[in-house]
Amino acid sequence: MSKNKTTATELTRRRMLQGAAVALTATAGTALLGLSRPTATSAAVGGQEIFDEVFKGRRIQGMPMADGSGMPGMQHPGGANYMVLIDGQELHVMRNADGTWISVINHYQTFSTPRALARAAVNELRGATLAPINV
Amino acid sequence: MAVRKNQANLTAQEKRDFVNAILTLKQQGGYDPFVTTHNQFIMSDTDTTERTGHRSPSFLPWHRKFLIEFEKALQAITPTVTLPYWDWTTDRTPDASLWGPDLLGGDGTGTDGQVATGPFAYGAGNWTLTVRPDSRPYLVRTLAADTPDLPTKADVDTALAVTPYDAAPWNSSSAGFRNNLEGWTGVNIHNRVHVWVGGAMGTGMSPNDPVFWLHHCMIDRLWAGWQSRHPDQGYLPATATQNLVSLNDTMKPWNTTAPAALLDHTPFYTYDVAY
Ligand SMILES: [Cu+2]
Ligand SMILES: [Cu+2]
Numbered sequence: 001m002s003k004n005k006t007t008a009t010e011l012t013r014r015r016m017l018q019g020a021a022v023a024l025t026a027t028a029g030t031a032l033l034g035l036s037r038p039t040a041t042s043a044a045v046g047g048q049e050i051f052d053e054v055f056k057g058r059r060i061q062g063m064p065m066a067d068g069s070g071m072p073g074m075q076h077p078g079g080a081n082y083m084v085l086i087d088g089q090e091l092h093v094m095r096n097a098d099g100t101w102i103s104v105i106n107h108y109q110t111f112s113t114p115r116a117l118a119r120a121a122v123n124e125l126r127g128a129t130l131a132p133i134n135v
Numbered sequence: 136m137a138v139r140k141n142q143a144n145l146t147a148q149e150k151r152d153f154v155n156a157i158l159t160l161k162q163q164g165g166y167d168p169f170v171t172t173h174n175q176f177i178m179s180d181t182d183t184t185e186r187t188g189h190r191s192p193s194f195l196p197w198h199r200k201f202l203i204e205f206e207k208a209l210q211a212i213t214p215t216v217t218l219p220y221w222d223w224t225t226d227r228t229p230d231a232s233l234w235g236p237d238l239l240g241g242d243g244t245g246t247d248g249q250v251a252t253g254p255f256a257y258g259a260g261n262w263t264l265t266v267r268p269d270s271r272p273y274l275v276r277t278l279a280a281d282t283p284d285l286p287t288k289a290d291v292d293t294a295l296a297v298t299p300y301d302a303a304p305w306n307s308s309s310a311g312f313r314n315n316l317e318g319w320t321g322v323n324i325h326n327r328v329h330v331w332v333g334g335a336m337g338t339g340m341s342p343n344d345p346v347f348w349l350h351h352c353m354i355d356r357l358w359a360g361w362q363s364r365h366p367d368q369g370y371l372p373a374t375a376t377q378n379l380v381s382l383n384d385t386m387k388p389w390n391t392t393a394p395a396a397l398l399d400h401t402p403f404y405t406y407d408v409a410y
Contacts, residue, residue, distance in 0.1 A: 092178060092339075094178075094181060096182060096307045096308070096319070097304070097307050097308035098307070104177075104178065104268045104338055104339045104340075105269070105337070105338055106330075106337055106338075107177060107329070107337065107339045107341070108318070108325075108326035108327075108330050108337060109281065109282075109326070109330045109337065110319075124333075124334075125269055126246065126247055126248065128269040128270045128271045129269060130269050130270075131267060131268055131269050131270060133178070133268060
């Protein structure tokens with residue numbers, strides 16, 4: 001893949017994420033860090049990855065969040081400061097002290113990145129949709 | 136005195152009583168609140184903030200109390216019922232009697248991984264998941280799919296040799312017995328069993344699978360085994376520590392009982408065979 005093509009792909013991804021971010025800000029009062037200002041072409045903010053891809057037919061997205069923000073009814077106690085969506089539904093995630101990640105779907109197994117965590121959740125869900133979780 | 140037995144040694148009548156008490160509790164609406172409570176704690180316990188049920192020293196007394204409350208709920212239905220434990224160091228395969236149609240039912244089958252045998256099969260009509268993380272109302276298991284092997288006796292003995300009870304920073308990165316048993320560090324005992332069963336047991340709503348209680352009963356028995364091996368070692372932290380349940384702090388959600396009142400299990404129940 002040429003360098004230009006790579007850049008174009010990443011720009012498209014960022015625009016998609018910004019679209020999602022605007023929608024979330026409007027509906028849920030969320031504040032996303034870094035997405036509203038231009039960044040380098042690398043899909044990462046504050047050392048945390050941003051991703052938006054289709055994995056096994058499911059759209060998975062990951063993005064850093066401002067502390068305490070999230071979808072309605074969700075809390076991020078302790079601040080994972082990161083949001084993962086599967087087909088637009090929030091996957092509750094948590095970061096461990098060693099930097100690894102877990103989710104409500106895989107709560108006893110650690111993953112090195114949010115993207116790996118999201119893919120694992122897609123595998124476990126086998127097509128099922130996430131349900132809103134009220135804590 | 137109530138005796139908690141190895142599930143492998145239950146009589147047919149004991150299996151029936153245990154299963155029927157669970158199904159009755161579920162039908163009466165008393166089961167799902169245990170699932171809700173567990174998930175609330177698992178989602179709010181974090182390494183850097185208040186933590187009570189998991190990834191903290193009170194992991195063991197919290198689950199001891201949680202199991203006592205569940206056992207009491209079953210005994211209100213059938214007074215002779217006690218929680219059995221699953222010794223996965225010996226009953227290590229999907230064809231163990233634990234997974235038989237007269238106790239927990241078998242592994243998930245088909246493309247959806249749905250449990251289709253035993254009293255908790257969705258098709259049997261008595262086990263609909265209502266407190267759940269996703270759209271599936273049926274119980275899913277994927278035995279041995281996400282991790283191939285259950286902890287061995289050697290793994291358990293390795294964890295039981297660790298002292299002290301727990302250590303700063305009192306979370307998932309701690310050295311010490313509690314975290315080695317919980318499984319965020321070391322050979323991984325408790326966490327690995329959740330992953331081995333898979334499906335509902337891998338989620339924050341893991342009590343949706345009744346094997347949750349048999350697994351945690353084994354973990355509770357191992358805590359007692361550690362205590363008997365290290366009589367000079369006590370619960371830590373012994374003094375008030377921010378975000379943690381120290382020895383004499385009462386635990387949420389009950390707010391009546393501190394770890395100090397739960398260290399000795401024998402006022403509540405005994406085990407048929409000590410580990
Ligand atoms: Cu638990
Ligand atoms: Cu557990």
